[in-house]
Amino acid sequence: MAIAIWQAVREWRPMRGSVGEPRGRGQGGIRWRRGVVKTPTGAAGLVMVTALLVLSVAGPVFWSGAARAMNTEAIMLGSSSAHPLGTDALGRDILARLLVATRLSALTAVGSVAVGALAGIALGSLPAMLGRRAARATAALIELLLAFPPLLLMIFLGLVTGGGTGGAVIAFAGAMAPSFARLTQTLTLSVTRSDYVASARMLGVSRPRLVVRHVLPNIAEPLLVNLSIAVGMAFMAISGLSFLGMGVRSPDYDWGQLLNEGLTRIYDTPAAALGPGVAIVFAGVAFQLLGEGAIGAQADRRPARPDDPAPILASKPSVAGGDRGSATVRAENLQVSFPAAEGVLTPVRGVNLTVAPGEILGIVGESGCGKTLTGLALTGLVPEPGVVRATRLEVLGQDPRGLSPRQARALLGRHTAMVFQNPGTAMNPVLRVGSQLAETAVVHHGMSRRAAGARAVDRLRAAAVPAPERRARQFPHQLSGGTQQRAVIAMGLMGEARLLIADEPTTALDVTVQRQVLALLRDVNSTTGASIVLVSHDIAVVAETCHRVVVMYAGLVVEDLPVDVLRSGPAHPYTRALLACALDMTGVRDRRLPTIPGRPPGPGERFPGCPFVSRCGHAGERCATEPPAMEELGRGHRVACWHPRTGAP
Numbered sequence: 001m002a003i004a005i006w007q008a009v010r011e012w013r014p015m016r017g018s019v020g021e022p023r024g025r026g027q028g029g030i031r032w033r034r035g036v037v038k039t040p041t042g043a044a045g046l047v048m049v050t051a052l053l054v055l056s057v058a059g060p061v062f063w064s065g066a067a068r069a070m071n072t073e074a075i076m077l078g079s080s081s082a083h084p085l086g087t088d089a090l091g092r093d094i095l096a097r098l099l100v101a102t103r104l105s106a107l108t109a110v111g112s113v114a115v116g117a118l119a120g121i122a123l124g125s126l127p128a129m130l131g132r133r134a135a136r137a138t139a140a141l142i143e144l145l146l147a148f149p150p151l152l153l154m155i156f157l158g159l160v161t162g163g164g165t166g167g168a169v170i171a172f173a174g175a176m177a178p179s180f181a182r183l184t185q186t187l188t189l190s191v192t193r194s195d196y197v198a199s200a201r202m203l204g205v206s207r208p209r210l211v212v213r214h215v216l217p218n219i220a221e222p223l224l225v226n227l228s229i230a231v232g233m234a235f236m237a238i239s240g241l242s243f244l245g246m247g248v249r250s251p252d253y254d255w256g257q258l259l260n261e262g263l264t265r266i267y268d269t270p271a272a273a274l275g276p277g278v279a280i281v282f283a284g285v286a287f288q289l290l291g292e293g294a295i296g297a298q299a300d301r302r303p304a305r306p307d308d309p310a311p312i313l314a315s316k317p318s319v320a321g322g323d324r325g326s327a328t329v330r331a332e333n334l335q336v337s338f339p340a341a342e343g344v345l346t347p348v349r350g351v352n353l354t355v356a357p358g359e360i361l362g363i364v365g366e367s368g369c370g371k372t373l374t375g376l377a378l379t380g381l382v383p384e385p386g387v388v389r390a391t392r393l394e395v396l397g398q399d400p401r402g403l404s405p406r407q408a409r410a411l412l413g414r415h416t417a418m419v420f421q422n423p424g425t426a427m428n429p430v431l432r433v434g435s436q437l438a439e440t441a442v443v444h445h446g447m448s449r450r451a452a453g454a455r456a457v458d459r460l461r462a463a464a465v466p467a468p469e470r471r472a473r474q475f476p477h478q479l480s481g482g483t484q485q486r487a488v489i490a491m492g493l494m495g496e497a498r499l500l501i502a503d504e505p506t507t508a509l510d511v512t513v514q515r516q517v518l519a520l521l522r523d524v525n526s527t528t529g530a531s532i533v534l535v536s537h538d539i540a541v542v543a544e545t546c547h548r549v550v551v552m553y554a555g556l557v558v559e560d561l562p563v564d565v566l567r568s569g570p571a572h573p574y575t576r577a578l579l580a581c582a583l584d585m586t587g588v589r590d591r592r593l594p595t596i597p598g599r600p601p602g603p604g605e606r607f608p609g610c611p612f613v614s615r616c617g618h619a620g621e622r623c624a625t626e627p628p629a630m631e632e633l634g635r636g637h638r639v640a641c642w643h644p645r646t647g648a649p
């Protein structure tokens with residue numbers, strides 16, 4: 001039994017779960033619970049835990065009479081149909097006592113975990129609430145407590161408290177609290193680095209409130225999983241203490257005490273020891289399975305590996321210094337629809353895309369394929385009465401659809417910048433360029449007008465605007481198109497932009513200025529580490545600027561590929577046709593420019609198979625009837641085509 005306690009306490013290793021992913025309140029929990037039931041281990045654990053719960057409630061109600069009834073004529077009887085586990089030294093039925101003891105065993109296990117977890121969570125959260133020095137001292141205290149072997153700590157606490165039921169509870173709680181404190185500290189740290197917490201902090205939320213409202217709800221899932229496993233361990237450990245005489249004492253009794261009594265007659269009546277032993281193992285396994293099931297459910301909720309983009313750039317530290325591991329943008333089954341006289345129009349029919357930190361993603365496709373609306377949906381700017389739906393939509397860790405105006409300002413205003421096609425309309429014509437830029441810093445960063453003005457000039461310089469001091473004093477119409485676009489990009493740089501969405505930023509510019517603006521975007525990306533989504537109908541522009549390209553057709557992504565694969569040979573006939581149509585300035589000048597015959601389906605049209613079928617030279621029967629699923633071709637290259645091509649276009 002001592003070995004069992006040792007293993008129970010020693011094997012208690014808190015497991016980390018997924019954190020920092022803000023979910024719609026309640027929804028994540030429901031999916032989590034459903035996930036637990038769906039996994040075989042989780043379902044088995046749930047059934048076993050429910051059985052234990054029922055027994056701990058019903059046991060004392062139905063069997064306490066039998067458990068108490070002494071019978072001097074039935075002392076120390078062996079197993080029989082009347083007493084399956086035999087009787088004890090006072091002639092009491094051991095099975096009845098075992099069933100009755102379920103309640104106390106469960107109460108002590110759950111109670112000790114509750115006390116230990118509360119103490120651990122409180123201690124582990126302190127570093128995030130306190131000032132730097134106090135936080136360091138708390139972290140050191142956690143380290144110190146962790147240095148004590150949990151078994152020794154438990155026995156020590158058991159002895160100090162004088163044993164008994166309360167002593168056993170405190171002993172196990174004290175042994176597990178340091179591990180829980182460490183777990184909470186680690187999880188809290190990862191969440192406090194995320195942008196939504198940074199935003200809340202910048203908005204003046206106090207540290208304790210930050211932890212209670214923003215951090216703890218986001219780490220609740222992994223904590224709960226570990227709690228479940230800890231309860232299983234507690235059953236074994238506290239039974240072990242009782243077995244050793246350091247836990248529950250007469251006249252109370254739990255499974256450990258019954259095991260102790262049974263073990264003295266293991267050779268005569270093995271069932272008397274076997275019964276409590278099986279009960280302890282059953283409870284331990286039940287909570288362990290439930291915890292494992294919850295871990296499985298968490299893992300299932302994470303996106304499948306192939307959907308994760310292969311990072312093309314090493315992730316640069318973002319300006320905001322935030323959640324570096326996660327994607328800047330993640331959209332799954334993104335749809336944008338508009339009510340219309342002829343029914344609902346859905347120009348964006350189910351886009352999946354991910355933008356990694358520091359990545360430049362190009363969205364390319366013919367006019368009307370839904371590129372702009374996709375970009376607008378990411379920034380919460382889809383015009384009324386447009387409806388945005390998505391299985392998952394995250395921009396810098398938050399769903400732009402669920403944000404209050406204040407939150408949207410904090411997220412989109414500070415960390416996201418939009419560069420529009422027409423720089424002339426992107427700036428207020430009656431305000432000087434410098435004061436427009438400064439406005440952003442005053443509103444979002446509370447800068448003084450003077451400091452904001454100085455920053456505006458600095459940012460104009462960073463965006464390679466010539467004579468920035470003079471330009472800052474001018475009105476937008478006094479600037480050339482290229483300089484206007486630079487000024488708009490500079491406006492995006494006023495905050496701590498981690499995501500720049502540039503929608504056809506060079507379409508209104510001549511070729512020379514176009515190249516300069518694209519070079520500036522690449523520059524911004526490499527110097528600030530900001531991710532960029534570049535929307536363009538021009539595949540040559542995208543190929544020149546981006547790390548990765550998403551090709552859209554009729555509101556769907558038909559190909560998602562690294563730019564070198566785009567150059568060497570994309571797989572979708574549509575992408576290949578787009579490339580073939582691209583203007584080649586070095587090519588033969590009198591060559592007739594190829595076009596793609598036909599037109600894409602409109603936003604109100606339905607198609608049972610591939611949307612490109614009517615224009616594709618390689619289409620087969622299946623293409624007209626069955627929509628092709630996105631297939632992984634390796635190296636982050638995915639294509640939705642029944643007949644993907646290979647080789648140079």
Ligand SMILES: Nc1ncnc2c1ncn2[C@@H]1O[C@H](COP(=O)(O)OP(=O)(O)OP(=O)(O)O)[C@@H](O)[C@H]1O
Pocket residue numbers: 338345347365366367368369370371372373374383384386537603
């Ligand atoms: N407010 C709106 N109401 C109804 N339909 C709209 C609205 N905005 C866009 N659409 C339709 O959605 C479709 C996709 O528009 P979107 O601007 O996203 O395409 P795009 O690929 O960016 O094209 P372009 O290159 O011409 O800008 C178009 O057919 C357009 O008519």
